[in-house]
Structure formats: structure tokens, C-alpha cells
Amino acid sequence: MKMNNYLFWIWMVLPLSATAQVKQAQNWVGGLSEYPGVAGYSNVLVHFDGAQITSDTMPWGIPFESTVASISDSTGNLLFFTNGCALYNASGQVMNNGEDLNPGPIHDSHCGEIGYIVPKGAMILPVPGRKDAYWLLHLGARYDFEHLLHYGPFYATKIEWLNGEWQVTNKNMPLLSGNIESFSVVRHGNGRDWWIVLPYLDNASIEILRISPEGITPAGTYDSGFAFAGKRPGFSTFSPDGQKFARFHCEKGVLLTDFDRCDGSFSNALLLSPPKPMVRGGGVAFSDDGNTLFVMAQSQCYKISLQASDVTWDTLIDVYNESSWGTTLGAAEYAPNGNIYISPISRSKYLNALVKQDDGQYLFDFQSVVLPVYQVRSVPNYPNFGLYDVPGSVCDTLGINAPVNTTHTNVSPVIQLDVYPNPADDWVMAQWSGVTAVSWRIIDGNGREILGENLNISNANSIRIATNQLEAGSYFFQITTQNGSSISSLLIIR
Numbered sequence: 001m002k003m004n005n006y007l008f009w010i011w012m013v014l015p016l017s018a019t020a021q022v023k024q025a026q027n028w029v030g031g032l033s034e035y036p037g038v039a040g041y042s043n044v045l046v047h048f049d050g051a052q053i054t055s056d057t058m059p060w061g062i063p064f065e066s067t068v069a070s071i072s073d074s075t076g077n078l079l080f081f082t083n084g085c086a087l088y089n090a091s092g093q094v095m096n097n098g099e100d101l102n103p104g105p106i107h108d109s110h111c112g113e114i115g116y117i118v119p120k121g122a123m124i125l126p127v128p129g130r131k132d133a134y135w136l137l138h139l140g141a142r143y144d145f146e147h148l149l150h151y152g153p154f155y156a157t158k159i160e161w162l163n164g165e166w167q168v169t170n171k172n173m174p175l176l177s178g179n180i181e182s183f184s185v186v187r188h189g190n191g192r193d194w195w196i197v198l199p200y201l202d203n204a205s206i207e208i209l210r211i212s213p214e215g216i217t218p219a220g221t222y223d224s225g226f227a228f229a230g231k232r233p234g235f236s237t238f239s240p241d242g243q244k245f246a247r248f249h250c251e252k253g254v255l256l257t258d259f260d261r262c263d264g265s266f267s268n269a270l271l272l273s274p275p276k277p278m279v280r281g282g283g284v285a286f287s288d289d290g291n292t293l294f295v296m297a298q299s300q301c302y303k304i305s306l307q308a309s310d311v312t313w314d315t316l317i318d319v320y321n322e323s324s325w326g327t328t329l330g331a332a333e334y335a336p337n338g339n340i341y342i343s344p345i346s347r348s349k350y351l352n353a354l355v356k357q358d359d360g361q362y363l364f365d366f367q368s369v370v371l372p373v374y375q376v377r378s379v380p381n382y383p384n385f386g387l388y389d390v391p392g393s394v395c396d397t398l399g400i401n402a403p404v405n406t407t408h409t410n411v412s413p414v415i416q417l418d419v420y421p422n423p424a425d426d427w428v429m430a431q432w433s434g435v436t437a438v439s440w441r442i443i444d445g446n447g448r449e450i451l452g453e454n455l456n457i458s459n460a461n462s463i464r465i466a467t468n469q470l471e472a473g474s475y476f477f478q479i480t481t482q483n484g485s486s487i488s489s490l491l492i493i494r
Contacts, residue, residue, distance in 0.1 A: 023076040024126075025336055025382045030064045030375040032114075032347065042373050043092070045078070046351075048336045057372040060092030065114035066377040069122035071134060080159065080166050082124070084116025084138060087159060089166055097168040101157060102140040117141060118151055119331045119343070120182040120235060120381035124159075125194075132161035137175075137196070139183060151233055152180040154198060156216075170422070173490055174474070175216065176207060181228075182381070184245070186238040188212075189261035191389030191400030195219070199236055199247055203227050206247075208264050222266045228252050235283050235331055239290035242387055244306075248284035248295055250274075256293070256306070262395035272304065275313045283332035285340045285354070287362060294354055294362070296329035296342055301354070301364055317364040327352065327366065333379040341369065343379040351379075419477045423492040424467050430477055431462040435487065437479040440465075442491065444475055467493055 031043035043058040067084030078090045085107060087098035100107070102116055110117055118139050127133035136157040142150055157171040181199045188194055194211035204227040210219040228234065234249035238259065245266065247255040254272040259265070274297075282297040293304040294316070303316040319327040328345035329352065335341050340354040340362070353368035389396045417432045430440065440463060441452025450470065455463070470493045478488040 023074050023336075024072050024385050025380070026076040027070055027072045027078040028068075028335075028380055029058070029070050029078075029081045030068055030378040031058075031060075031371075031373040032063060032065070032375055044371050044373050044375065046369060046371075047076075049076070051337055053337070053369055055369060055371055058092065060088070062088060062092060063113060063115040064375060064378045065110070065117055066119040067116035067121045067138075068378045068380055069124045069136065069138075070380060071124040071126075079134075080124075082122055082136060082138070083111075084118060084122055085111035087136065087157070087166075087168055095159070095166045095168060097171065098159075101136075101172065102138060102155065103172055104140060104142060106141050106143070117149070118182065119377050120333075120379070121151070123183075123185065123381045123383065125185075125383070127158075134159045137183070137185075139180065149233075150179050150201070151182065153177045154180060154183065175209070178207075180207075181233045181247075182235050184236045184238055185383035186242040186259070186261065187384065187387045188264075189390035189393050189395040190398050191396070192398055194383070195261070195264050197236065197238075197245065199228065199234075201228060201233055206266070210264060219264045224255055224257065224266070224269045226252065226255055226269065226271045228255070237284055237286065237332075238384065239286040240288055240334070240384055240387070241290055242384065244286065244290050246284050246286065246293055248282060250282055250297065254284065254293065254295060254304070261390055262393050272311055272313070275302075283330055283342065285332040285334065287360070288338065288356060289360060292362070294332065294340065296332055298328055298330070298345055301329055301342075330377055331379050333382065334384075339368070341379060343377050344375070345377060347374045347376050349374055417477075417479065417487050417489045419489045419491050422490075423494045425494055426466065426468040427464060428467050428477070428491060429462065429464050430479070430489075432479060432487070433461060435479075436482040437461075438482055439480045441478050441480075442467075442470070442475050443478055443488075444473070450475065 026048050028046040043060040043062055045056045045058050047054045062083055064083045070081035071079050073079055080087055080089050084102055086094050086101060089095050118141050121139040123137045125135050127135060138155050139151050140153050144150060153174045154176040156173045156175055158169050159166055160169045176198060178200055179202045181201050183196060183198045186195050196209040198207045204224045206222040208219040209216050228249045232250055236247040238245055242261045243259060245257050245259045253274040256270045256272055257266045258268045285294050291307050293306060295302040299319050300315055301317045302313045304313055330343040330345040332340050332342050338356045342352045349371045350367035351369040353365045354362040355365045356362055389400050419428055419430050437455055439454045442450045444450055472493050475491045476488045477491045
């Protein structure tokens with residue numbers, strides 16, 4: 001298992017269903033702002049309310065080029081959103097400390113004009129047990145010496161309601177480094193925790209993280225046996241029931257595996273080779289029942305029946321044969337109304353869709369949603385907010401059989417560990433709650449203890465530590481609890 005810059009102590013409870021009416025995913029934002037002062041210079045708010053869809057112009061003037069994430073409250077009101085460059089409140093204003101996400105050359109060169117450039121590169125989730133705190137997971141990007149685009153690091157940023165407004169209280173905390181593709185999230189079989197899956201582009205490995213009340217911890221590295229090395233990152237997704245995982249790459253095809261939501265393991269890996277070379281930029285999505293896989297390859301939409309004895313790529317639609325020149329098919333995302341919406345790769349005022357029929361089949365619907373402004377490559381990345389426990393399984397131990405955020409109270413105290421200032425220079429303050437700590441230590445990236453001691457006061461909940469003897473770099477501050485478990489937080493020394 002690689003231990004590259006993990007952040008611990010996050011606990012989340014919400015993800016998305018293609019069929020459930022999920023309020024948290026009810027508002028999608030987007031729009032290009034590349035031509036100020038001319039028609040089309042504005043943003044769009046797409047609102048899902050049952051079968052009804054509205055598409056309203058918003059005067060924010062915020063550019064979205066690929067990266068987008070938004071979150072709504074339990075009644076469907078937009079709370080805040082991001083274009084990968086900054087976090088904005090529902091009025092389109094940068095929230096306090098919400099600027100300068102994904103720091104680096106790409107942020108500096110792109111954010112002022114077009115927005116961040118990682119499709120499905122961000123996700124917003126509530127902090128479990130709290131109605132006043134959220135986490136933004138986001139994927140950075142960089143160019144290599146050949147000016148080829150690579151994704152990584154993988155970051156977390158915390159948003160809290162303070163003094164009557166949403167504020168960023170900690171940002172750009174690295175969770176994982178490396179050459180990563182866009183990430184996917186699925187709920188753990190216990191109905192509370194989460195699995196984060198991050199495929200590597202330059203080898204056959206898939207990194208697995210687990211989100212639990214104790215934090216985000218490494219849960220294994222799966223070797224699929226199929227290396228997706230190349231110049232073109234792809235997309236991955238889980239089936240709505242979380243039992244299947246698909247990773248699409250335009251050059252290699254689709255990696256299809258089974259997934260165990262209880263132990264986070266993959267099995268039965270199968271590579272579905274494409275019928276012909278494909279152009280960069282396509283997406284992938286499962287049908288609601290998980291029996292069909294849809295692959296978008298820029299100008300074609302393929303339908304793959306996973307129940308057939310002989311798996312074939314059937315062409316569901318070819319835009320070149322439909323008098324729809326200019327239509328392009330990119331990343332796909334499930335919406336609360338049960339349909340699958342497809343982002344355009346080129347500038348467009350429409351979202352195409354796979355519309356679910358009463359018999360469970362899907363029909364391709366050109367220009368399904370009309371937008372008042374142009375957008376490109378921008379659909380959100382939601383987990384399955386409507387997926388809960390696996391009843392009767394070995395991991396179904398928490399009694400969670402309904403949406404955690406609406407009917408289930410916390411089964412244990414909310415555990416939190418704060419380390420500040422961070423980055424630190426000469427000293428650091430560690431403060432914790434919801435747990436009794438018996439010792440602390442500071443660990444380097446190789447797992448070696450650099451500093452540490454036992455706590456003589458059993459009910460201590462804070463400690464100040466001199467750090468001027470530590471070399472600049474990334475460490476982990478860790479406390480050991482009374483029951484032997486540990487909680488950690490990333491610590492950066494300048």
C-alpha cells in the first residue's frame with residue numbers, strides 16, 4: 001500500500017441513486033464565461049424536481065471548463081459549488097478563504113479565464129453527524145515536459161458554517177499523489193462508511209481508501225492485471241447497487257470487475273476490448289439494474305449487455321448518422337430523475353441523455369436538456385446517495401437500514417482531530433474530541449516515529465508540541481486511543 005500524503009479524521013455519510021429523489025444532487029451548475037459582454041456570457045443552474053427539469057440563467061460570470069461540483073441541502077436548496085478553482089456560495093460569490101484551490105501552474109494559467117480542467121474531478125460530501133460542515137474532494141492536474149496532462153494530487157478541503165456564512169477552514173490537503181485518473185466513490189456495506197477508488201493511469205493498480213468515523217485510511221491496492229498506460233486519462237464508475245465497477249479507457253476499452261462493499265475488494269477482472277480505436281473524452285455508466293453498460297466514445301454511444309454469454313459492443317447511437325453534426329459525447333452522470341446525462345466535449349447549449357423508460361430500457365435523447373448558455377465537459381461527480389447497507393451481510397452491524405442523514409443518529413460520538421497551525425513552523429497545537437487519547441506521535445512518510453510520548457493526564461484533549469527540530473516536509477500527527485485504535489491528521493512543516 002502506498003502511503004503518499006493521506007489525510008485522516010474525515011467522517012462522511014451521504015452519496016446518489018439513479019432512481020431515488022436525492023435532494024443533495026438536485027442542482028447542477030455550469031456554463032462558459034469566455035466572452036464577457038456578449039450573448040451567452042453567464043451561467044446555468046439546472047434544477048431537478050421529480051420529472052420536471054428547469055434550466056435557469058445565473059449572472060455569476062464564473063467559467064466552468066470540465067471541473068464542477070455542487071451540493072444542496074435536504075430540501076433541495078443550493079448551498080455552494082466549485083469550478084475547481086474556488087468555492088462559491090449560492091449567490092455566486094467566493095466564500096471566505098475559498099480561493100486558490102488546486103494550487104500550481106494549471107490553476108495560475110487557466111482559472112482566470114476557463115476554470116479547472118479535470119472532468120469529474122471534484123465531489124462535495126457532508127461531514128457525518130454535522131449539518132454545518134462539508135468536505136470537498138478534488139483532483140489536481142499538471143503538465144509534463146511534453147505538455148501532456150496528468151491528474152494528481154488528490155486533495156481534501158473543509159467547509160464550515162461560521163459566523164452566519166460558509167467558510168473554508170482548511171484547504172488543499174493532499175490525500176494521495178501519483179498519476180491518477182478521475183475518482184469514484186461508493187458506500188460501504190455497513191451503510192455508513194465509504195470506499196474511494198482512484199485508478200492509476202501508468203500501471204494496473206487501483207488505490208482504495210476507506211472513509212470511516214476514524215478518518216480516511218488506506219484500504220489496499222488492487223492489481224487488475226490490465227495496465228491502462230497511455231496519454232489519455234479515462235473515467236470509472238460503480239453500478240447503482242455498488243456491486244460492479246467499470247473503468248473506461250479510449251485505447252484499452254473497459255475494465256469490468258465485481259466489488260465487495262463489505263471488505264472493499266475487487267474480483268473477476270475482465271477486459272472488454274473496444275471494437276475500434278476511440279477518440280479521447282468518452283464516459284461510462286451502468287443501467288439502473290447494473291445489467292447494461294453504456295460507453296460514450298465522443299461520436300458513438302455503445303451498449304454492452306453484461307448478461308449475454310458473448311459480450312458485444314452494440315452501437316446504440318452514432319451521431320454521424322443522425323444529422324447531428326457537432327454533437328459530442330463525453331463524461332456521463334446519473335441524475336435524480338433516473339436518467340443519465342452526457343456532457344458535451346465541444347461547446348454546446350444542450351445535454352444529451354440516456355432516458356430511462358418504463359420497461360427499464362434506455363433510449364438516447366438528443367438535446368434532452370436545453371441550456372441558456374454554452375458549456376463544455378462539465379457534469380458533476382456524485383456518489384450514490386441512495387445506497388445504504390447490505391442487509392444480513394457480515395458488515396451489516398450498525399443497524400442502518402435507511403438514509404443516514406434523515407433517520408439515523410450517530411452510533412458513536414463524532415471523533416475529530418485538529419492540528420494547527422498547519423503548515424507549522426516552530427510549534428503545533430493538537431486538539432481532539434469524542435475520544436480518550438493515551439499517547440501521541442509524529443510519523444514520517446515511511447511510517448517511522450520521529451517524536452512521541454505517552455499522555456500522563458487521562459482526560460487530556462490537547463497538547464502543544466515543539467516542531468522546530470523537524471525538517472520541512474509532510475508528516476502525520478497520530479493519537480492512540482484508550483481502546484487501541486489510532487486517529488491521524490496530515491501535518492506539514494515549513
